[in-house]
Amino acid sequence: MTALSAEQSASGHLDQTISYGMVSTLIWSLILIVTVLYVTILLRTDNAGEGGLLALLGLIRQLPNRAARRGVWVVLAGVGAAMFLGDSIITPAISVLSAVEGLELLDANLHAWIVPITIAILLTLFILQPIGIHRVAKAFGPIMLLWFACIAGFGLLAVIKQP
Structure with a gap:
């Protein structure tokens, strides 16, 4: 989406149709992945009380050996396993x-400095x-509390400036 937005702004105007298309693609991708993959396939998979994609992998061994x-x-x-692992790594x-x-x-x-800062983090x-x-969680708790307090503070300031 960043690349499409940058290309649009470089041309001097933002095309509303392309913007709607980008957002629509994102929303429909999420809806289809969640409903089709998880609800209709993976939630029905059961391997001795375990569920999900890895349970599906375990069930394959129980199938008759029909090629x-x-x-x-x-x-x-x-x-599915490749996508799961790739998602776990890239997210x-x-x-x-x-x-x-x-920043x-x-x-x-x-x-x-964006990439070096990201790598350092x-x-x-x-x-x-x-x-x-x-x-590590002991440190993240107060950090997240400070983060949400800052967001609330900046939001409150924006509402006060423009009610």
Whole structure:
């Protein structure tokens, strides 16, 4: 979406149709993934009380060894597992990168530092991970409280300035 937005603003105007298309694609992708994949397929999968995609992988071993039918399930489960693992790996990086990109609003000269700052934050989190999540969580609680207090404060200021 950032690339499409940048291309539109470079051309001098924002095309409303493309903007609606970007948002529509995002919303429909989320709706279809959640309803079709999770609700209709994965929630029905049960392997000794366990559910989800990894339970589906376990159930494949119980299928009769019919090449065509089993092959389709193996491919589907493999693609799903790859997507699951890929999503698990890329989501934290994208989340941190998106948050750090907001710094460009403060100073456009920070553009060159966006990726190094993101890498530093992710490395710090991964270095702290062996300490134990319970110790790291003790720090994140107050940090998140401060974060939400700042958001509430800035929101209140905006409402006071423009009721």
